[in-house]
Amino acid sequence: MTTSAAQHAPAPAGSRRGLTVAEAARRLEEYGRNEVTAARAVPLYARVLTQLRDALILVLLGAVVLTLAVGDHADAVVIALVIVVNTAVGVAQEVRADNAVAALSALSAPNARVLRDFAPGEVPAAEVVPGDVLILGEGDIVVADAELAEASALLVDESMLTGESVPVDEDSGARLSAGTVVARGRGVATVTATGTASALAASPQSSTAGGSRLPCSAVSVPSAVSSPPSPSVSDWSCSGSALSEECPSPRWR
Incomplete structure (x- = not known):
């Protein structure tokens, strides 16, 4: 691996x-x-094509072609605007998601x-x-x-x-x-x-x-490895429990 x-x-x-x-x-x-694993950079045109391959968008594109064929240009423009807005929103969401993943990856402690x-x-x-x-x-x-x-x-x-x-x-x-x-x-x-x-x-x-x-x-x-027995709460050198509030910084014996 x-x-x-x-x-x-x-x-x-x-x-x-x-x-x-x-x-x-x-x-x-x-x-x-x-x-x-870091996400690879996705070019803008690939994001746009992904949005346009959606089934609903394909139906709308077909509607644009039909309305243009019958000469109903006003409806064609409206449908085209819907496609543009939907595609823009989808691409913006993908970009925000990529940025969120990058921010999450940056959270890893050294x-x-x-x-x-x-x-x-x-x-x-x-x-x-x-x-x-x-x-x-x-x-x-x-x-x-x-x-x-x-x-x-x-x-x-x-x-x-x-x-x-x-x-x-x-x-x-x-x-x-x-x-x-x-x-x-x-x-x-x-x-x-x-x-x-x-x-x-x-x-x-x-x-x-x-x-x-x-x-x-x-x-x-494995439930057991070649190491000494597991420490319990009482193994912590501090008053009270190992994880008690009175123990500001645990010290191992």
Whole structure:
């Protein structure tokens, strides 16, 4: 599989173990980088032709020809204006969709906090793989689709994907989408999908954009990897819960 391929995998139930560095490297090599394929530029004439190939537009074009044939030029002009307006609106919507996809792609964070070899650390977002355990805090961008294993007062801003203006309260077991932002609280989540298999690539805007998209390949994340046991809430060195409000910055033992 090429480096631009995507991965999708279910999160093992109850698993909060981090990958070993060797296992993460193997998955990165096998499944590719956590990157969304950029949409190719579509020339204006191609967008116009796409709009004109619509069935309704073809019917209207036929009506223009018929009205001209019978000498009804006024009706022909009206129908032609409808075609022009409809085509212009369709092309404008496609351009806005392309711009939205570009803006979503720019949301990808340069780094992500993950568990590797039972220790927290930062890795480039493009090197996050299915099965990685993300450590999320306020202001973090979710770099891949993930399933929450732990959450404390977690609010997630999904406005760039869903248009919702109010952050959503997320609990353990909830699904987080790539490109969303942690507005408040903390969480620990297991990556389930990266690259073009993520919600960032499958957003409504990208489905209307005129770019090429690679097929998503399914991969199962093993329920156990060669790494130490998963840390629990009590493993965090802080008063109270690992994700409690009294713990401003988690410190790993």
